[in-house]
Amino acid sequence: MASAVLIENLQKSYGSTVAVKNISFKVEPGEIFGLLGPNGAGKTTTIRCLCTLAKPDAGKIEIGGLSVIEKPRQARKKLGYVAQEVALDKILTGRELLELQAALYHLPETGSKQRINKLLQLLGLEEYADRKTGTYSGGLRKRLDLAAGLLHQPDLLVLDEPTVGLDIESRFIVWDFLRKLREAGTTVLITSHYLEEIDALADRLAIIDRGEVIAEGSPSELKDRVGGDRVTLKIREFSPQEEAEKAKEILQNVPFVEEVIINQAQGNSLNLIVTHGNSSLSKIETTLEEIGLPTFSIAQSRPSLDDVYLAATGRTLMDAELAAAGSRDLKAEKKQQMKQI
Secondary structure, three states, rough: OOOOOOEEEEEEEEEOOEEEEEEEEEEEEOOOOEOOOOOOHHHHHHHHHHOOOOOEEEEEEEEEEEOOOHHHHHHHEEEEOOOOOOOOOOOOOOHHHHHHHHHHHHOOHHHHHHHHHHHHHHHHOOOOOOOOOHHHHHHHHHHHHHHHHOOOOOOOOOEEEOOOOOOOHHHHHHHHHHHHHHHHOEEEEEEEEOHHHHHHHOOOEEEEEEEEEEEEEEEEHHHHOOOOOOEEEEOOOOOOOHHHHHHHHHHHHOOOOOEEEEEEEHOOOOOOEOOOOHHHHHHHHHHHHHEEEEOOOOEOOOOHHHHHHHHHHOOOOHHHHHHHHHHHHHHHHHHHHHHHO
16 A cells, blocks of 8 residues: 655755755555654755645655656645645635635535535534634634645645644644544644644654654654653753763763763753663762762653654754744844845
């Protein structure tokens, strides 16, 4: 049986900017597959290539065994795409917008009305269906956008950051609906930079960083690969690099400490992988006290997807987000300066 999605050695650049270096993964039929990574990692470019909205420079893309690159028109019939930005005609009601969408898909009028009513019910939009979409909240707009993407009953639903900017209640409604889609046999590919979203929804995921896949598997598999508990330690609120290196050198020799990573973006904090259990914290503090180093803060937890990302890149997902935001701000500032010259 062909994979629902197969991407091999995908590459895409915009001028001198490399958006996707070399991405490969596959999605099996009937699963929710997550693409996790910070903004600018290459997630959106990857799904734009998948959805025929961008032409890759190199690589292979298939939906259900059909080449997206060679047969884009046929591929589009197999997928529904819900973009990050919701674009609705504000003067149409929700029902009118779905009727327009059905006409664009050339769906039979009788069948499309039944389909529209079913989607409105499933997404909790019945009482809002005959109101203009310009009056909808962000959560209602996103749910209507989901309905539009599913109107033609695609084999694959592709969602780009589906819950960005939504309140908690709307986010949970979307999550619950996606689980029901999976139970009904629809394959879902979702991109997100929300750790808890991918952890809660995805059967499997690929973590993308700087245009490459750095880890792939189920959430539990990836966390098990990292192994042990996590300990986050700060010698001082903002530790000198020399102190952090000294602490790392000593702690690496402690029997129950498997790995030590210095997180420069968070004041040279130390991220440890430990296997000793609840007594680890006191023994770590004692070890540091013996060499004259204080402990500003220390905490222990089970592995998370952020730990997987940290182990692979040496920084947390939040650090990557902040770095990407800073880079965008710097580019915007330089562009503004050039305009003033």
